[in-house]
Amino acid sequence: MGFDLSLMKPVMKSVFGFDDFRELQKPIVESVMNDNDTLAILKTSGGKSLCYQMPAIFRGGTTLVVSPLISLMKDQVDALIAKGVPAAYVTSGLSLEETRARYDGLGKGEYNLFYVSPERFKDQNFLQALVRSPVSLFAIDEAHCASQWGHNFRPSYANLGNTLDTLEGHLRRKVQRVAFTATANARAQQDIVDMLKLRSPDVHIQDFDRENLSYAVVMAKKSDRTPEIIQALQEHRSDGCTIIYCVTVKEVEKLYQKLNNAGVDCNRYHGRLETEEKNEIQDQFLAGEIKVLIATSAFGMGVDKSDVRLVIHAQMPGSLEAWYQEAGRAGRDGLPAKAILFYHDADKSIHRFFIGQGAPEGYKIAPIKDMIRKILFLGPSSLDARLIAMHCTQQLAVIHTVMPDSGIRLVELTRNDVIATITLLKNQGEIEERDGLFALGNWQESNEYIWVDEVKRHNWLKFNAMCSWCETNLCRRWQILRYFDERKPHYYCGNCDNCERRAMSVVQTNNMVEKAVRPSTLIAMASALDSISEAHQARWMHILLGTMEVKLLTDAETEVSGRFQWHAVGDLKRWERSLIDNGVLDESHKLTDKGVEWVEGRIDVPVAKPPAPAPGAKPAVIVPPPVIEGRVKILRAWRKSTAFRADVSEMQIMTEPQIHKIASLESVTAEAMSQAGFTEKWLANHAKTILKTFEKHERQNDCVLQ
Incomplete structure (x- = not known):
């Protein structure tokens, strides 16, 4: 029989002020309390830390928490001490006397939770204190760092399994191991289990979907994206905060100066700042004194701020895992938030380096x-x-x-x-x-x-997946979920730029929806085919789709493997023929002189023009703005009442982009909503009541809204 979680409620209420665990936390805590090794994958804001903090407090003894960032340790320990929980951390920033005092407390069992980085296991004084301590649980946070397939591989994390085995030998007993992360696909999950040597672990995987987040990728016109970032900040003014991520410290400082010069009240955060300055900036951001923060990936891990309304990536991250984790810092309170990525071809050279x-x-x-x-x-x-x-x-x-x-x-x-x-x-x-x-x-x-x-080859795969996601015309949310192995049939979420563009700006021909391929996608394909020009058709197709084993690829093939994994075979064949017919590539896939000039941006080649409507095609109808505004009001009122009756948030019923999508339809019918990308399940739950709401409003106001 499993552990009764209700026994923990009084302690949780008195320490953390919570009445109960979230539904997705419950099975994880049960696994921990049943003494099972555990791997838990919860999206950002899922409440990972509580899943090991509550067992540590309830059971007593000492839980050793392995964490990658000093700021994360400090924040969690400060919060625990403020709640009356004995906790401590040790980092290189402490004095020798303070470190010795904390080791002494660890050995005497004075702490419920003790935080260290993986590198701390090289310190013999720490190991001796740990062997003397009543340690009962090893909790490894940000466990993706242990996997060479993760987006932030750290060899010191990968050695933890062997290190913990050695420790258990000195302790002469086994110690339970639990691992937590927000981002890990199937291969990384298995690697985490193997590298940390989890023993027959319970594995808990939370849905990766963040329904309240709206995703957008903006094709930047120039490598300097400052004007576009300023415009985005003006368009998304709110009471919340904004984080702007850059890849390098140099870019953070450059953007910080430009935004300051433009009158934007902002600050910056990166690893080269002094520890005191970083802590001060982080505290000001958490207190709401800084509304716009420009940072490298060094900022955000473990930072618990619920009212971030906008996350901007001024440059493309190196992997979808990194993007997902950073974008997920928006909207942690469950309210609508947005993640915008400004994408420019120049970003690729940074990650290649x-x-x-x-x-x-x-x-x-x-x-x-x-x-x-x-x-x-x-x-x-x-x-x-x-x-x-x-x-x-x-x-x-x-x-x-x-x-x-x-x-x-x-x-x-x-x-x-x-x-x-x-x-x-x-x-x-x-x-x-x-x-x-x-x-x-x-x-x-x-x-x-x-x-x-092997790590290098895998990094190329992640880089190519990131580029492909930026350039795709498919639903971005569906691609993210598919990347993390949630095998859902293709759908349109209505809450990303591609889905909005599909509803608002498509060429409709005989009920078929066709889109023009982006020029940057074709340029990338031409360059990729040129680099692997010796590969025959069956091979180059598999390389670009990422369906060949990496170990069978040459170095040049590895660098483009999976670059077009989100595209259909028919599209790739058609684009290849178009590139050849337009003189960009020769029949052997080598760039021609004309192709080189086109790739370098010196000439324009009309390869990517949108298809012309078929003869007799029905032109798209533009719905008058007053009609759209009226429909939006009706749909918002319907959403509010429906959410109240179902006792769920309004965003779970319908997002703002979905409201505007329906409001912009030529005619609001079940068939039109289906063609606009709404799923059968959603239509079965809501289409009938929406149509009845519109009919009722028409009768009462003697007007036509459908």
Whole structure:
């Protein structure tokens, strides 16, 4: 028999002020209280932390929480202490005396919850305190960091499974493990279970849909998106706050200056600010004193602010997982909110650079690592990446000359290769950095980093999926859900820019809806086909759709694999033929001189013009604005009364874009709503009452609204 959650209600009410758990929290807490290892995937704002905090408080003992960010630890511990819960954290920002005092408290069992980063397990003093403590639960937050298929892979997280096994050996008992994340597809979920060594875990996966969020991608005209961002801020003025995400610190600072100069009251947050300044900015944002915050991805994880009404991505993130997590920080109170991404082709070069720098080619690591060991063997030192690259290249050339059959590749190493290797070794804990000086850490003599190439290939897949999502004409919400393995039939949500555009700005021909493909999509396809021009048709099709195993692909093929995964086979064939017929590609898929000029933006080629309406096609009818306004009022009143009767939020009944979609129909009928993308289930629940509402209003006001 499972644990009775009602026993926890008095404690939860007195500590957190909640009467009960949310429905999706209940099975997770039951698993934890039944002593089962658990993997829980809850969308942002789902209440992950309560699922391990309440068991920790109710059961007693010590729960060790592994968390990736200092700000997240600090916020949660401060909140727990304010509620009277014994909690502490240890980070590199504490003094030696404070750290020792907290270790002493951990060993004596003075804390219900103790927060650390995964790197803390290298500290022998911490491990000794942990072995003395009454630890009863290991809670791993942001568990996607343990998976090489996750969007923020950290080797220190991936080692946690082995580390916890070793700890259990010293404790001479098993300790329950629970893992939490907001974003993990099927492959990442299995990787988390394997890397953290969860034992026959209960797996709980929450629906990834955020119905109150409206999604939009804006094709930026220039790489400088400041004017468009200012316009978006003006159009979405509200009582809530806005977060603007940029990929790099440089871009955050640049946008911060431009918005300030334009009179926008804003601030910025990134990893290069001093800790005190970052904490002050975060506290001001949480208090509502900062309404617009420009930040890198370093901001937001674990930040609990419910009234963020708008999240803007000034640049495209590197993966859909990263975008989903950051966009999900809007509308945590369940009220309508919006996520806008400004997309420009220049964004791609940044991520291509990051993919190359973040995961060096496996065969380049050994000579660079050997040179770093020689430099640091005598003690801490700085590492000059350019000098190391030059010496390694010279050394390889000498070895290749003296021993041509040695099997060592003759390659010219670059500064970026060295930087990537240094980053890898730091993440592995093999070297440590402080105040610009490096020292040997937990050094591994092995140079086997086969997984590095696999991570790089997977990063290309995630990057291509992100680009494809930005350029698609399909429903964005459906694609997100499909990406996270919710296999729903295709539908139109009515709450993303593509669905709104489909209802408002399509060419209707004999009840068929056709759309013009974006020029950027065709340019991307032409470039992709040129890079894999040696592939025959059956192969290039599978490569672009992402249906071939990555290990069977060449490096060039890996870089475009899955780039068009959201498009139909028929579309790809038609576009390929159009590119060839317009002289952009030759028959072997190589870019022609004309194609190169077109891709570089020097000439215009009318490849992407929308199809002409078929002969005799019925033109789209524009509904007069007064009629639309009248329908909107009626639908809002109907939505309010329907939500009241069903005891649900109004957004669960119908979103604002859906209201405007129905209001803009030529004739409001069940058939018209079906053609506009409303699902059969939705129509079965609501179509009849909507039509009756319109009929009643017409009789009472003697006017025609249908």
